[in-house]
Amino acid sequence: MTRARFARTIATMSRRPFVGGNWKMNTDLATGVALAQAIDSRWNQSQDAVDVVLFPPFPYLQAVGRAMSGGVVSLGAQDLSSEANGALTGEVSAEMLTDVGVTWVLVGHSERRHKLCEPNSVVADKFAMAIESGLSVVLCVGETQAERSAGQANHVVGRQLKSAFERVSPESLAKIVIAYEPVWAIGTGVVATPHDAEEAHQEIRGFIGSRYDPELAAGIRIVYGGSLAPGHAKTLFSVPGVDGGLVGGASLQANDFLSICSSAMIGIVAG
Numbered sequence: 170m171t172r173a174r175f176a177r178t179i180a181t182m183s184r185r186p187f188v189g190g191n192w193k194m195n196t197d198l199a200t201g202v203a204l205a206q207a208i209d210s211r212w213n214q215s216q217d218a219v220d221v222v223l224f225p226p227f228p229y230l231q232a233v234g235r236a237m238s239g240g241v242v243s244l245g246a247q248d249l250s251s252e253a254n255g256a257l258t259g260e261v262s263a264e265m266l267t268d269v270g271v272t273w274v275l276v277g278h279s280e281r282r283h284k285l286c287e288p289n290s291v292v293a294d295k296f297a298m299a300i301e302s303g304l305s306v307v308l309c310v311g312e313t314q315a316e317r318s319a320g321q322a323n324h325v326v327g328r329q330l331k332s333a334f335e336r337v338s339p340e341s342l343a344k345i346v347i348a349y350e351p352v353w354a355i356g357t358g359v360v361a362t363p364h365d366a367e368e369a370h371q372e373i374r375g376f377i378g379s380r381y382d383p384e385l386a387a388g389i390r391i392v393y394g395g396s397l398a399p400g401h402a403k404t405l406f407s408v409p410g411v412d413g414g415l416v417g418g419a420s421l422q423a424n425d426f427l428s429i430c431s432s433a434m435i436g437i438v439a440g
């Protein structure tokens with residue numbers, strides 16, 4: 170496929186938008202349940218053109234899952250073990266997650282990569298385990314400010330992708346969302362410009378195109394994360410190749426999160 174035809178395919182390819190709410194280590198049981206109930210009850214079937222997923226802390230997964238009776242918002246976990254079971258104090262397996270109704274999992278979030286020192290190899294093992302276990306996965310990638318300033322952004326993200334996708338079959342791509350989350354934008358109030366986001370998403374899609382094939386690259390969902398808020402979600406979601414978002418801080422307020430989810434409907438046909 171020529172470059173021009175690839176660009177046309179991406180522009181016309183319909184990808185279902187995705188918005189995830191990563192609660193991180195926030196909420197308590199009561200506020201988490203109330204937040205999930207508010208989001209679930211107000212995100213109704215008529216808006217079911219967007220995949221909306223909540224990622225509460227581990228201890229609240231079951232209660233949050235029960236609070237979402239509408240069936241249109243899915244339950245996700247923020248992490249999983251790379252191992253199936255065994256003597257691994259504090260770890261949570263894919264099977265345990267599935268057992269309590271989890272269908273999505275985050276892998277490689279920058280806070281785990283940088284604050285909890287998770288290297289690419291561990292992220293790749295967790296990614297493989299999640300896929301093998303039938304979970305849908307959001308793989309987070311992104312560069313630090315220092316890496317960007319050194320002109321290394323594409324190289325760093327490329328390495329993260331290469332390592333993660335080494336063992337992934339083409340058939341698994343349908344259950345994968347890639348989140349481009351520049352570390353300098355996470356929780357900082359600094360948002361990537363539409364141009365930065367477009368360029369990074371193009372690079373990521375280009376990687377999938379060369380690792381697999383252009384048709385698969387045109388089909389995979391790539392979302393943006395980093396200080397997303399209601400005021401600029403629409404602008405970012407209108408960027409060609411941006412298929413929704415992963416939201417941290419703003420996912421803790423039902424109104425803000427729902428506004429961001431509604432903004433994602435703009436991207437029903439990515440353009």
Ligand code: PEP
Nearest residue numbers: 355356394395396417418
């Ligand atoms: C995140 O945690 O993935 C994130 C994007 O956080 P925030 O929206 O707070 O920057």
